[in-house]
Amino acid sequence: MADEELHDNRTVKYNTKDSVFTKLFRIEVNLLRLYKELHPEDMTTTLEDIQLKTLTSILINDILNDLGFIVKCGDTAKYVILLEAQSKWTENLTLRILFYIAETYRRYLEDTKQSEHTYKRIALPKPELYIIYTGDKDVPDEISFNEDYFDGEAPIDIKVKILKQPGTDTIYGQYIGFCRVYDEQRKIHKNKVECIKETIQICQDRGYLTNFLSQHKKEVYTMMSELFDEEYQRSRYDIAVKRESEEKGRAEGRAEGRAEGRAEGRAEERNANIKNSIAALKPVLKSLEAVANVIKNSFGLTESEATEKVTAYWNLV
DSSP: OOEBBOOOOOOOOOTTTTTTTHHHHSSSHHHHHHHHOOOOOOOOOOGGEEEEEOBTTTTTTTTTOOEEEEEETTEEEEEEEEEEEESSSSTTTTHHHHHHHHHHHHHHHHHTOOOSSSSSSOOOOOOOOEEOSSOOOOOOOOHHHHHHHTTTSSSSSOOOEEEEOOOOSSSSHHHHHHHHHHHHHHHSSSSHHHHHHHHHHHHHHHHSHHHHHHHHHHHHHHHHHHHHHHHOOOOOOOOHHHHHHHHHHHHHHHHHHHHHHHHHHHHHHHHHHHHHHHHHHHHOOOOHHHHHHHHHHHHHHHHHHHHHHHHGGGGGG
């Protein structure tokens, strides 16, 4: 199997931007098994026919990593299969994957020395797009870019299948089961050592990634430990941001209240002055119109505003 990950010439090491997902499917037999589970009708593809094409410099976010590979039949690329591991459901997944497949095809043309500007139709592998969803929301079996953004009325579309069922029959089902066990244990155990220990033990008891966890126990522990720390710090940050936002809102509310109070006080004082002026002018000028004209000029009112004020107070003074 050719390993041609597409990334920014950086040393690959396991930190919070790597995950059990990445480690699991860097193992050749696991990648082949994943393909066979997606294409059980294919009895001939071997490890030598699979070529990793993961884009590690885009669509990689915090603790989630994507997987891309091309399956060849002889010298011809048959499929390009892209998967994204997703623990949180968002409304923009199809847009992100649209960017992902576009970048994958662009780099594929570079690798195969083809150009979209030639007259002859170029050869492209058929795309298959998947999300391995490890969260607990009720999500659809398939999502569509056209439906998500344009209610099915746009001239372009991509469709993404959702793999979401935990179980021991498939390697992606075992990975989903592993993630859900970890999420459950993280809610129970505040101590990361206990959380990781219980996660691994429960997964081995349930048949989730048993060989992988046994053979790579130290690496998995390290990755999960960093993941636990990152999520803990993120939760603290989220709480702090929420508290700061609430305090800011209360402060703004108090400030707004004081400002409104001052404004109301000034308005009441101004009205009182207008009323007193009308009371003083009425016996001298006698005419409502004459008083209104003086009030207009004295208090910077429009003619209609002055008339309204004088009319309102005329019989009260």
